[in-house]
Amino acid sequence: MQGRQAVGRRTVEARSPSAKKETVVVIGVAVLVLAAGLVLAPGPTRGPEALPSGELLPYQRLFSTLPPEDQLRYRELLEGVMEAESLRAESGAWPTVETLITAGIPPFVPNPILKGTLTWAQRGQAPVYNYLGQPNGAGVAWLVLLQESGDRLGKEVPTVADLDEQHHLLSNGEIIHFSVWRRDSAPTDDELIILPMTEGWTQILVAPEGPKKEGNT
Numbered sequence: 001m002q003g004r005q006a007v008g009r010r011t012v013e014a015r016s017p018s019a020k021k022e023t024v025v026v027i028g029v030a031v032l033v034l035a036a037g038l039v040l041a042p043g044p045t046r047g048p049e050a051l052p053s054g055e056l057l058p059y060q061r062l063f064s065t066l067p068p069e070d071q072l073r074y075r076e077l078l079e080g081v082m083e084a085e086s087l088r089a090e091s092g093a094w095p096t097v098e099t100l101i102t103a104g105i106p107p108f109v110p111n112p113i114l115k116g117t118l119t120w121a122q123r124g125q126a127p128v129y130n131y132l133g134q135p136n137g138a139g140v141a142w143l144v145l146l147q148e149s150g151d152r153l154g155k156e157v158p159t160v161a162d163l164d165e166q167h168h169l170l171s172n173g174e175i176i177h178f179s180v181w182r183r184d185s186a187p188t189d190d191e192l193i194i195l196p197m198t199e200g201w202t203q204i205l206v207a208p209e210g211p212k213k214e215g216n217t
Contacts, residue, residue: 056208059197061182063206069114070182073142074204076107077180081144081168084131089170094129094146097122107133107142118142123192130193134186141186143196147177165206180204 118133127148
């Protein structure tokens with residue numbers, strides 16, 4: 001299903017990926033699950049968190065290195081995602097872009113401080129969902145990638161000690177894998193994004209964590 005609704009200069013879009021993409025979704029989810037396993041597994045072969053503080057993978061960048069306007073946009077994204085996660089915990093479904101705009105939640109509503117505007121779209125096929133902000137013209141595109149893990153605190157790993165800027169705990173006890181990505185140009189297609197690092201996206205991190213203490217796995 002897909003639909004569009006004009007809100008000022010914005011276009012609200014909610015769509016499911018094409019049948020052709022469904023196989024990619026399955027493969028992509030498998031890769032994401034494997035990556036999450038590496039993050040949570042003990043030992044020196046873990047994921048980005050195993051890197052010394054300040055060291056990044058080739059597709060990652062620290063928030064502190066962004067220009068001021070991008071830092072503000074990132075902060076808005078965090079606020080917007082927290083609101084979306086709250087609604088997801090209450091209703092069991094991710095809110096549409098239209099719902100977020102109606103509620104006046106940034107960054108889905110225009111910010112006069114920031115140059116240019118973004119057209120936001122929601123795309124998803126369980127367990128992976130996107131909130132994609134594309135510039136109206138030249139500019140930076142932003143992506144929120146959400147993965148439903150199916151884990152709930154107190155029943156399965158991860159524990160509270162494993163929660164970080166990439167793992168959010170919803171009020172219903174569910175754990176969501178969360179990441180923010182930036183790209184200097186808009187995507188060339190309108191498909192669900194499963195593996196952003198393979199499509200020219202850069203993941204933004206506040207600060208990579210060092211190895212976790214024993215007993216926190």
